[in-house]
Amino acid sequence: MTVTWPTRMDHDTVAYWEGLREAKLILCRCRECETWIHPPRACCPACWSDDIGHESPSGQATLFSYLIQPTAPKQPPEVVGWAELVEQKELFVVAPVEGMSFDNVEIGAKLTLGFREQGGISLPVFSAGEEK
């Protein structure tokens, strides 16, 4: 089955999806107080500024929590991680984690952002370990 992401886009999320078309993770960041904002929002939750810019984080993260998500029949399940980006406390990207067995997941592990092509777009995926 070919799926084309996203299933829905709006004024707040368009920059995120445009970024993924070029294999870049683009997140909202307040230009006034520099708070990172994800999921994307129209206004800064910290200072209420409407001046929302878009930036790429470093891609370094730690695993805050995870889920074992079934994939296809007879295929091993996938680790879906809540990757806490080093830029800000509880700034999460929810994405698959590679290089970590589903029966030996380590909360707190270092993660590095990458991408994988799925349904005609590059989606974020994290791999265990720091960037070489």
Add this chain to the structure above:
Amino acid sequence: MTGRGEKVAIVGIGSSTLSRDGGRSVGGLALDAVRNAIIDSGVPRDKIDGVSGIYSTDLPTVWPGYVVESLGLKNIVWSNCSSPPSANTVTEGILAVAAGACDYAVCYHAKFRWDMVSGAARKDPLRRAPRGAFDPAMTMPLVEPVGVPNGMFAAMQRHAHEYGTTREDLGKIVVNNRNWALENPDAVFHDAPLSMEDYLAAPQIAPPLSALDMDMPIDGAMAVVITTAERAADLPNRPAVVEASSNAITGGTDFFFRAFDSYASYRVLVERLWNKSGLTIEDMDVVNIYDGFSSLALEWIEAAFDVRGEASGFLEDSWNAETGKLSFLGRIPMSTHGGNIGEGRVQGFGHVLEAVRQLRGTAGTRQVESAKNVLVVNGNNPVNAGMILSAG
């Protein structure tokens, strides 16, 4: 509940049958519950002037207009369609009566085994749900590529990581609820005992959670009738007086990205109930704790008893291995109807009905002697509701 100085009370309760296949449409179930609640209350149909339901839920139901038209309610001056959880329809009704927006409110919620609930439900042509995504946080497309993972499960993983919470801890909650369900003739698991050994042997579908940790999907609806305590004096049932209600939300409120802050909201809600009512957890005779998943109940217990991160030892201290039931502070039982896990998923409405039964003294073998105060908590971030009900 003090708004204009008048106390408000639940004076009628009603339910449909609770089962895996009720042989009724979702609308039919809602009408069963509403009619039964009005009949139970003793309020004449034409005096019902407020109606409140829940739509915008993950699984669709019927809105108030459907109920009003189908039951020929002619004098509705206040209506409301609230967001989940189910107790929100009750707290809205409480506020409407307290504010004088209506005199007799009927508040309902219905749940149905729609086709998206299971493979078995998909095979039944009478269970096709109205289509349309439920995405009020506007974040679902961002997680659809990874299969819309349930953040509540990740919250449990994080809890286990931080506090060492185990499957045995969750098992005490599940087995407690299933054991109480054996004493509830209306419960979907009335005839299905579950031991701790059975629980621990169940396959973990979303580790550490198994299918037994989830509330049981059913066809079922429930309703209450609310009026002022003063008017309640002229009605047949002993009223369940509302001492306080709250719908607190705080912290991160996204099911997918930040499902880790429910506890913060639970604490705000519970503190509000204590402050507004002047009561404390020590004054409670029963606690009916929301159990959409056992892991949600675990954090509600931490909030209600102010034991953050200590659930494991607290549940152990409260556990009676002989009866397979919990008894908090040496005497307070939890969810004597069996909760959503034992009675069936009406999204926490059963917790309200059971509180009323306990306060009326009509809970049968489950009756807690001279029960005066019951804490009811419902939902999880960002949809929380709670109330303290007292014998009038």
